[in-house]
Amino acid sequence: AASGVAMVSAKAANAEGDPAIINKQEWNQYLGEGVDARPYGMPSQFESHVRRQDVPWLTADPVSSVNFTPLHELDGIITPNGLCFERHHAGIAEVDPAEHRLMINGLVDRPLVFTMEDLMRFPRENHVYFLECAANTGMEWAGAQLNGCQFTHGMIHNVMYTGVPLRLLLQEAGVKTTGKWIMPEGADASGMTRSIPIEKALDDCLVAFKMNGEALRPEQGYPVRLVVPGWEGNMWIKWLRRIEVGDQPWHHREETSKYTDLLADGQARRFTWEMDAKSVITSPSPQAPITQGPGPLVITGVAWSGRGTIPRVDVTIDGGITWQQARMSGPSLNKSMHRFYLDVEWDGKPMLLQSRAHDSTGYVQPTKEQLRHVRGENSIYHNNSIQTWAVNEKGEAENVEIS
Amino acid sequence: AASGVAMVSAKAANAEGDPAIINKQEWNQYLGEGVDARPYGMPSQFESHVRRQDVPWLTADPVSSVNFTPLHELDGIITPNGLCFERHHAGIAEVDPAEHRLMINGLVDRPLVFTMEDLMRFPRENHVYFLECAANTGMEWAGAQLNGCQFTHGMIHNVMYTGVPLRLLLQEAGVKTTGKWIMPEGADASGMTRSIPIEKALDDCLVAFKMNGEALRPEQGYPVRLVVPGWEGNMWIKWLRRIEVGDQPWHHREETSKYTDLLADGQARRFTWEMDAKSVITSPSPQAPITQGPGPLVITGVAWSGRGTIPRVDVTIDGGITWQQARMSGPSLNKSMHRFYLDVEWDGKPMLLQSRAHDSTGYVQPTKEQLRHVRGENSIYHNNSIQTWAVNEKGEAENVEIS
Amino acid sequence: VSGAPAPQTAGFGLGRDALPVEIAAWDIDVRPDGAGLPAGSGDVWTGEEVFVEKCAMCHGDFGEAVGRWPVLAGGHNTLSDEDPVKTIGSYWPYLSTVYDYINRAMPFGMAQSLTNDEVYAITAYLLYVNDLVDDDFELSNDNFLEVRLPNEPNFYMDDRATTEYPIFAGDVCMTDCKDSVTITMRATVLDVTPDDGSEGGEEAAEEEPAETEEASVE
Amino acid sequence: VSGAPAPQTAGFGLGRDALPVEIAAWDIDVRPDGAGLPAGSGDVWTGEEVFVEKCAMCHGDFGEAVGRWPVLAGGHNTLSDEDPVKTIGSYWPYLSTVYDYINRAMPFGMAQSLTNDEVYAITAYLLYVNDLVDDDFELSNDNFLEVRLPNEPNFYMDDRATTEYPIFAGDVCMTDCKDSVTITMRATVLDVTPDDGSEGGEEAAEEEPAETEEASVE
Numbered sequence A, B: 001a002a003s004g005v006a007m008v009s010a011k012a013a014n015a016e017g018d019p020a021i022i023n024k025q026e027w028n029q030y031l032g033e034g035v036d037a038r039p040y041g042m043p044s045q046f047e048s049h050v051r052r053q054d055v056p057w058l059t060a061d062p063v064s065s066v067n068f069t070p071l072h073e074l075d076g077i078i079t080p081n082g083l084c085f086e087r088h089h090a091g092i093a094e095v096d097p098a099e100h101r102l103m104i105n106g107l108v109d110r111p112l113v114f115t116m117e118d119l120m121r122f123p124r125e126n127h128v129y130f131l132e133c134a135a136n137t138g139m140e141w142a143g144a145q146l147n148g149c150q151f152t153h154g155m156i157h158n159v160m161y162t163g164v165p166l167r168l169l170l171q172e173a174g175v176k177t178t179g180k181w182i183m184p185e186g187a188d189a190s191g192m193t194r195s196i197p198i199e200k201a202l203d204d205c206l207v208a209f210k211m212n213g214e215a216l217r218p219e220q221g222y223p224v225r226l227v228v229p230g231w232e233g234n235m236w237i238k239w240l241r242r243i244e245v246g247d248q249p250w251h252h253r254e255e256t257s258k259y260t261d262l263l264a265d266g267q268a269r270r271f272t273w274e275m276d277a278k279s280v281i282t283s284p285s286p287q288a289p290i291t292q293g294p295g296p297l298v299i300t301g302v303a304w305s306g307r308g309t310i311p312r313v314d315v316t317i318d319g320g321i322t323w324q325q326a327r328m329s330g331p332s333l334n335k336s337m338h339r340f341y342l343d344v345e346w347d348g349k350p351m352l353l354q355s356r357a358h359d360s361t362g363y364v365q366p367t368k369e370q371l372r373h374v375r376g377e378n379s380i381y382h383n384n385s386i387q388t389w390a391v392n393e394k395g396e397a398e399n400v401e402i403s
Numbered sequence C, D: 001v002s003g004a005p006a007p008q009t010a011g012f013g014l015g016r017d018a019l020p021v022e023i024a025a026w027d028i029d030v031r032p033d034g035a036g037l038p039a040g041s042g043d044v045w046t047g048e049e050v051f052v053e054k055c056a057m058c059h060g061d062f063g064e065a066v067g068r069w070p071v072l073a074g075g076h077n078t079l080s081d082e083d084p085v086k087t088i089g090s091y092w093p094y095l096s097t098v099y100d101y102i103n104r105a106m107p108f109g110m111a112q113s114l115t116n117d118e119v120y121a122i123t124a125y126l127l128y129v130n131d132l133v134d135d136d137f138e139l140s141n142d143n144f145l146e147v148r149l150p151n152e153p154n155f156y157m158d159d160r161a162t163t164e165y166p167i168f169a170g171d172v173c174m175t176d177c178k179d180s181v182t183i184t185m186r187a188t189v190l191d192v193t194p195d196d197g198s199e200g201g202e203e204a205a206e207e208e209p210a211e212t213e214e215a216s217v218e
């Protein structure tokens, strides 16, 4: 092991010793900023590369576009608010909470208007849920394309929400027996709308005003958004200003032109709400290569399912010839991200890395091959297939497809 | 209920309707900023009052001082990184991770030096833990003093950490059988040190590099800090650069001059590491008055114990004549904050609010009276007594003591 | 000093009644069955005029799109092609969605600025450029339900529970699962990933990414 | 292509051996039993000279403190008073802590800039201003263990498990727990809370808060 130590150490010491130890650093001797300097703190200057990033060629304009969570730089299961990916259709609405209202109308006994203060007087709940855009990994249907899990899988975040069960607000207005659907609507300039069946609305949806403890961020719908656990992100209406109750769905633009799944035969699935079990290795990955050479290596990633928890993730380093069960770490919560690890000793040879999630319903994440067999290559949304990274001898990783 | 509705509504509509609804807002029509504008996001401009705040008269200089988490503005159990209270003894060390080393020396088979890259190759774990300063609520020993739970109870935060079990690092160096204590040391200009018994070091301590998913913040010890679950915050050495293993404790400044508990008879307890069960109502509270008048009211707060979970919190609104069991909400994790709620119908009369935590060992949070009876009024640290807020007819709350 | 448990069944008495004038201000949604359609009308020629003035700079005079802005016309019979073109004419199932969306969200940057008659006229014009009506067509709340879009029958309810879940379940192979593995496609060949320098992508755009539809990020 | 489960017992082979010169650079801690004390010495008069030059602007010429900076001397027999003064002389149990702390953390703003002899001399001076040695005293690694601080016997191990936990446990009262309640103290009377305007506290400082010891925020 003694020679191994020398090999794997990032910086071997010479006889005079490591200057980082022998020489005093500024921060060992001199005072830093005080407790009055940073009323709201930000990451270290040495972490400025950890940021949301957009892909300019994807859309005509950054104002109706998406950026991506830097999954390859994160660990655990919580996404910090500043790094939660953004997807908006008319830019970030900067809503003044004093001027914000939530209306409930349609098939209710009494149409109501709530202020933010009114909402804060209902009983609240706290839950950690992932939000994944249905288009996450959508650019990969036709083939391996974007080289980094931030881009292939970064339309997801995982947050603890505080909010009022939607059920309580609907009960307050009194849903008529004919009320079978709701249509939440946003206050931004896209006036975002979706149709949601009343069963889901009365089950686990939240009208949330806090994320990870503090107020929602403007990018995420401040002052109030809908939380639709396990269902595609577009339904989680941001800047929520109205909920209409109706007897039929609305078939609005985001559930017809968009967010319908075009199959190979030209037919299309609609109302594909649930997000199936999925996982991805976040490190090593194209943006997080192995820099330290052979020896101990932490393979890690995230897994989630819109239909429950993730009791198990399998990892292969040889492209699927052999699989090992990964170690799950951190709380296992319903419809939340899960973190997995596989601690290996890397021999320095090329690897083909994949992860495969099992959810609590018994569903197993499919291969791209399996999914394309059912859906073809034009489906855009709901690509939850197994991702492959090819790692070379230098530790560099690439997004590939394999046989 | 119809008249009640009119009474409790924040803004009753006049016949022409609420201008916030009738008139279009800017954000309903015009585009906001795009996905390229905010690589790292910040809270809404309307939330600028939610910030860490220091108490200038407490210390000679803000560089060795403390600021406080705005508990009254937070919900759920996660403290966002930008709002985690700060306590440092020589200011915020801005450590370059490339120049940072962790040394293990003393009673070990092989003294070792790790780079950050080395640490990232050990198996990792994820856990949510509260960190409370032993001095939290310390200014309240002699009597009700600071008017706001941010100041009375804000030396606490609750974060999901990712890190390497300290046990693995110590095993790597090989602790000699004579090794009974460790002394972690910080790289900042205070060279912070504490003595920790080897049993705790080998149990649940973590050498953590991530908080709430992203890199530690400089204020919290970037690039690496010690996590000492359930034990007083000062022991969670930030900017961790060295761990010495020894056969005896060091009795350094922060475990003699400070963080010892002076009792009424002039004797003092030392090594009072564990943080006992505690709770506080965060709203209503002096900084979070009731603004909406009588009617439904959410009473909420947080509770925690360094010795387990919090299965139960009781709340009184009449100063302890009658208690009700609060509703716990959110994951219940070992040595983590817990969130509780009591949803009441406020009649507009004055209230005396208190909360009382029970932990999983059967310990019940004591009154100030009970605690002073054992410890006197000079104990400074470890004041985990029941807090009282007096709420008047206008909904204003004040920090008081009661008979 | 008193307080009773909050009522859980009878409601909390929170919020206030929404006034009819307030509901009218916000309740603009339209459904396939015509629910929500306001009174009004507009013809193809008026629609063209408004469209050329307020929409064409992005969507093109005939809905063919400028640059990467959305295409609104054409694409018939491309849905099972390698690169389907999904437009109002080729893909959308219901005309009501056209009315509703333009009325709530367009023009981009000046939402909810059109009159009802303008929206009817633009909708008529978009039917026309999609070869679904003649140039003398006038659309109104009266004849709205008579217009059906051709692709309506090709949508069906999510059927993953029967078509996929039984396949994607069950025991998994853990060892000796394949004889060999080959790499069949590499992302770096395309080279469309933004640089770490953040401004990347220009070069990428030239490289013709495999999937450039705007829809791919919805 | 291969990879075995990581070894959990034999160690990971990570990190590298620390060199003696590196350990020497960082291993500066001192313990009550003298472990870690470097060779060196310094007398009271030298200590005064250094102290006045490098420390007195904050701690006062005789450790009495300037403004709100820490007091280093005095406070004898105040530990059971209403406002105890905790100093090296009145409270600290071990002299080694004085050496260790000054050596690692003082002067504030220029840590680890003192020579070993300077630290011995300052420590001797601080013993002197605390009336624990005469003015001709010289402290060195040889006689260090002979000096004991007076308050050492008054520290004992945390005993909450026996003195508190049995009391703070058991059944709790839920109804009719008291006959009446009175407010006995109000924070607003003191008025020492910073304003929401954030710069508050000046006014507060004048108000003499009940607990202004620097220690109160440690």
Ligand code: HEC
Binding pocket: A060, A061, A064, A065, A088, A089, A090, A253, A257, A258, C051, C054, C055, C056, C057, C058, C059, C069, C070, C071, C072, C086, C087, C088, C098, C101, C102, C106, C107, C108, C109, C122
């Ligand atoms: C400045 C550019 C711009 C202008 C002007 C504009 N649009 Fe658009 N349009 C867009 C963008 C961008 C989208 C996609 C929005 C999104 O989904 O985020 C869009 C989407 C649409 C769609 C839906 C396309 C689909 O396939 O789902 C329709 C229909 C439409 N616009 C009609 C109009 C009409 C009618 C007008 C004028 C009254 C108009 N647009 C003016 C940029 C523009």
Ligand code: HEC
Binding pocket: B060, B061, B064, B065, B088, B089, B090, B253, B257, B258, D051, D054, D055, D056, D057, D058, D059, D069, D070, D071, D072, D086, D087, D088, D098, D101, D102, D106, D107, D108, D109, D122
């Ligand atoms: C610029 C102001 C300043 C100067 C100069 C300074 N100190 Fe300090 N001293 C402090 C502060 C502030 C603290 C408390 C630090 C903390 O705990 O955060 C302190 C703490 C101490 C303590 C511990 C007090 C206690 O009760 O725990 C000792 C001993 C001490 N200083 C000695 C010295 C000596 C010796 C020097 C000179 C070599 C010196 N100081 C120079 C500001 C200063």
Ligand SMILES: [Ca+2]
Binding pocket: A244, C027, C028, C029, C030, C036
């Ligand atoms: Ca409607």
Ligand SMILES: [Ca+2]
Binding pocket: C060, C061, C062
């Ligand atoms: Ca044209």
Ligand SMILES: [Ca+2]
Binding pocket: A142, A377, A378, C082, C083, C084, C211
């Ligand atoms: Ca395609």
Ligand SMILES: [Ca+2]
Binding pocket: B244, D027, D028, D029, D030, D036
């Ligand atoms: Ca030592």
Ligand SMILES: [Ca+2]
Binding pocket: D060, D061, D062
């Ligand atoms: Ca003086």
Ligand SMILES: [Ca+2]
Binding pocket: B142, B377, B378, D082, D083, D084, D211
């Ligand atoms: Ca006192």
Ligand SMILES: [Co+2]
Binding pocket: A134, A232, A259, A260, A271, A272, A273, A274, A381, A382
């Ligand atoms: Co879908």
Ligand SMILES: [Co+2]
Binding pocket: B134, B232, B259, B260, B271, B272, B273, B274, B381, B382
């Ligand atoms: Co203690």
